[in-house]
Each structure stands twice: as C-alpha cells, then as structure tokens.
Amino acid sequence: MKICRFNDDRLGLVEGEDVVDVTTALEVIPTTGWPAPQGDALIANLDAVCAKAWELAESGERLALYDVVLKSPVANPTKVIGAPVNYYAHLDESQEDEGVNFGREIKTIDHYGLFLKNPTLVGAGDGVDLHFTDRRNDHEVEVSMIIGKTAKNVSYENALDYVGAYSIGLDMTVRGTEERSLRKAIDSYSVLGPWLVTADEIADPDKLNFSIHVGDEERQNSNTDKLIFDCKKLIEYGSSFYTLYPGDVIMTGTPEGVGPVKAGDTMHCYCEGIGKMDVAVRAA
Ligand code: MN
Numbered sequence: 001m002k003i004c005r006f007n008d009d010r011l012g013l014v015e016g017e018d019v020v021d022v023t024t025a026l027e028v029i030p031t032t033g034w035p036a037p038q039g040d041a042l043i044a045n046l047d048a049v050c051a052k053a054w055e056l057a058e059s060g061e062r063l064a065l066y067d068v069v070l071k072s073p074v075a076n077p078t079k080v081i082g083a084p085v086n087y088y089a090h091l092d093e094s095q096e097d098e099g100v101n102f103g104r105e106i107k108t109i110d111h112y113g114l115f116l117k118n119p120t121l122v123g124a125g126d127g128v129d130l131h132f133t134d135r136r137n138d139h140e141v142e143v144s145m146i147i148g149k150t151a152k153n154v155s156y157e158n159a160l161d162y163v164g165a166y167s168i169g170l171d172m173t174v175r176g177t178e179e180r181s182l183r184k185a186i187d188s189y190s191v192l193g194p195w196l197v198t199a200d201e202i203a204d205p206d207k208l209n210f211s212i213h214v215g216d217e218e219r220q221n222s223n224t225d226k227l228i229f230d231c232k233k234l235i236e237y238g239s240s241f242y243t244l245y246p247g248d249v250i251m252t253g254t255p256e257g258v259g260p261v262k263a264g265d266t267m268h269c270y271c272e273g274i275g276k277m278d279v280a281v282r283a284a
Pocket of ligand 1 (some may be wrong): 171
C-alpha cells in the first residue's frame with residue numbers, strides 16, 4: 001500500500017496517478033496525553049491505519065496526484081539516520097574530488113559508523129531551500145527505511161521485521177569541513193517521499209534500482225545490491241547504539257554521482273517499487 005501525506009496534513013492512498021483522501025483513517029490512532037510516546041504515531045499504528053484506509057478507498061474523494069502538495073510521509077521521527085560512504089564507487093569519487101574531501105582522507109562506513117540528520121523532514125512538494133549558496137550544495141539520493149516498531153539490539157537475521165515502510169530520501173549536503181551532522185541538517189535538507197510504501201510490497205530492499213536526474217541530466221543511477229552495510233546490517237548496527245522508534249528513518253547511503261544543484265533546478269528521483277518524486281530547488 002502507498003500512503004501519502006498531502007496539503008494540510010491530509011492522508012492519502014496512492015493509486016496510479018490518483019490520491020484517495022482517507023484522512024478519517026487517522027481516527028484509529030489512540031489519543032495520548034503528555035508526554036506522547038517516542039516516535040511517529042502514524043507509523044506506530046500503520047497496520048490499523050492502512051486497514052481503515054482500505055475500507056475508505058471506495059468512498060474517499062479522489063484527486064489527481066499532480067494537484068496535491070506532497071509532504072513527508074513521516075511527521076515526527078525521533079531520528080533521521082545517515083550512512084556515510086556506504087558505496088565503494090562513492091568512496092572513489094570522494095577521494096578524487098577536493099570539492100567533497102577538502103583535503104581529508106575519505107574512508108568507508110566501517111570507519112565512520114552512522115550520523116544523525118535533522119529529524120524535521122520535508123516532503124517532495126515542499127522542495128529544498130538552498131542555504132550558503134556561495135558553497136557547493138549537493139544532492140544525495142538514498143533508498144530509505146522507515147522503522148515500524150521499537151528496536152534495540154536487533155539481530156541481522158531479524159532486522160527487516162522492524163521495517164514498516166520504504167521511501168526515497170534526499171540527504172542534501174553543503175560541502176565543507178564541518179561535521180556531517182551540521183552540514184546535512186540544514187532546514188529542508190532532509191527530504192522524504194513521495195509517499196511511503198508498506199514493507200510487504202518490497203521483497204528485497206537490497207535489490208532496488210534507484211536514480212536521480214537534475215533537469216534532463218542523469219546524475220546518479222545504482223542499485224542497493226552495492227551497499228557496503230546492507231539494509232539488515234544498518235539496522236543491526238544502529239540498534240546496537242540506540243533504540244530505534246516507529247518512524248525513525250534510515251537513509252541507507254548514496255552511490256556515485258553526487259553533484260551540485262542551484263536555485264531553479266528540479267531533482268527527479270526514482271526508486272523501483274516506490275515510484276518517482278520531483279523536488280524543486282529554491283533560494284532560501
Ligand atoms: Mn548521504
């Protein structure tokens with residue numbers, strides 16, 4: 001099932017080129033007092049919401065996808081987790097490009113571990129507001145996992161049981177010498193979309209083609225079968241450091257082809273089994 005958040009926090013069921021408004025399915029989410037449980041309430045109750053959405057599919061108002069503004073399908077993650085240098089071909093280009101490495105030796109995820117991005121996600125329809133336009137601002141397209149239930153010290157074998165959904169991530173990055181967690185946490189630099197696809201629709205997340213074009217130019221095109229830490233390993237490793245909560249997002253890393261964007265560009269992202277999303281780039 002493909003579920004989107006659109007316009008003013010409406011919930012949609014995506015069917016082909018249409019969105020069916022199933023916002024009333026959100027009524028199955030239990031109300032909580034303060035403090036709310038850690039994590040995103042939609043994702044924590046995703047099975048029940050999807051069951052209700054399915055009931056509403058016939059009667060809900062039907063809209064054209066191109067007429068709605070797509071927001072991030074996860075509203076309140078506790079963490080957006082990044083996977084640095086998780087493809088060897090991206091290691092190679094980073095070692096050769098001074099605009100990426102700034103004179104530093106670049107290693108792989110085995111050396112760096114993980115990092116945290118700003119958890120205030122934006123959606124495809126929000127677009128990216130460029131900051132620090134005197135510096136290089138790069139796209140990094142990344143297949144992204146949305147954690148479905150609380151996970152701590154999860155084994156490699158059981159790791160995918162904890163994935164609730166998949167989506168496409170953009171780990172937007174201003175290049176420079178500061179910590180990754182700063183350069184990749186600028187407002188609007190964590191994009192998730194265009195919707196979520198429930199985990200049952202993705203047979204193997206480590207065999208997905210994905211790509212990004214900027215305008216007509218193909219920049220990145222790879223497959224998750226080339227990940228250094230595959231999807232299961234990222235969950236096993238991450239959950240050994242911190243508890244993963246429903247709605248936490250793991251951006252699995254970017255392949256070769258990272259490059260700059262400028263105001264006025266449109267990024268066209270694609271992932272097999274998920275779909276396409278177009279993301280506008282603007283001056284902040
Ligand atoms: Mn990245």
